[in-house]
Amino acid sequence: MSKTVLTNVRCFAAGVDLTGNSNKIELSSEIEDKDSTNYASGGWKEVLGGLGSAELAGEGQWEAGDPSKVDDGSWAHLGSVIPWSASANNAAAVGDLAYFMAALRSDYKLFDAVGEVAPWSGTAKSSWPLVRGQFAHPPGTARTATGTGTGLNLGAVTAGKRMFAALHVLSAAGVTPSITARVESSVDNTFAAPTTRATFTAATAAGGQILRTDGTAITDTWWRIAWTISGTTPSFLFTAALGIR
Structure with a gap:
């Protein structure tokens, strides 16, 4: 796969396709580092991997009035754990790379100053591991x-x-x-x-x-x-x- 300019990221939240209402999707994961340094560590800090976590943050243009719209879905999902899937390929065709997880919709932000295109932003925090797989x-x-x-x-x-x-x-x-x-x-x-x-x-x-x-x-x-x-x-x-x- 060649280097990629992000012009077509696909994102699904439960039954809502956020692709047409998103202009930024950011996915991150980390493993806690737990200090296990002791007198036998040779003067260097020693760490062990602790709990893992992942987060998906998104933002884009606000729309409402239908279950398929970002506002309706965000309100329905807020505080709930749902499946999230994301891909850098707009087709999401069979075999395309997919990142997915079960995650809590933890926050939702909307609206801005007069004259601006109505925005939304929100975050989902993992309840299961972030998985790297393929669309089926x-x-x-x-x-x-x-x-x-x-x-x-x-x-x-x-x-x-x-x-x-x-x-x-x-x-x-x-x-x-x-x-x-x-x-x-x-x-x-x-x-x-x-x-x-x-x-x-x-x-x-x-x-x-x-x-x-x-x-x-x-x-x-x-x-x-x-x-x-x-x-x-x-x-x-x-x-x-x-x-x-």
Whole structure:
């Protein structure tokens, strides 16, 4: 990947696509350094890694009046832990790099001086690890029937690590529409006998969920998102991200 000028960062907060209302997205992570210096440290400070944390800070143009707008979503999410996903690629296509986490929407700021374009800013602070993975479903492809996504060669999950999965349902249409997404793994890219590793709760409206496996080793190296859709003339827009941490 070549050097990148940030002109198209994509950001999803639960079921809200913040891309068209954002002009700054900043993602950071850190590990606490705990002083463990002692008389055997040779005169040098000695530290151990403590608790990890991550933070996503964003700002942009304020809009309200619909659940898909930044103001409606910010008020609904304030004080709640929701999934966040971000990418430097506006397409968020399958295989594009994704950073995602479960994070608390901890603050929200809006409005400015007369004559200014109404702004917003806010922060989300991690409740789960920040995961570096890949998008497993593109946000712009409508799904109207049960199906499976494209396989990703993300590798095996070693003992003590987990497969993390974020789901952002951006819109739902039809009569009593319902979508139940799941994470499947396989020994190879044929998915001849896939194994379900995690299943999201059935969704009937825009919203977000995040899941992780239990830490047991998984030798399968190929992964994908699959979904079951029901209802009368249902249609869903959603995106999903997968990653091992």
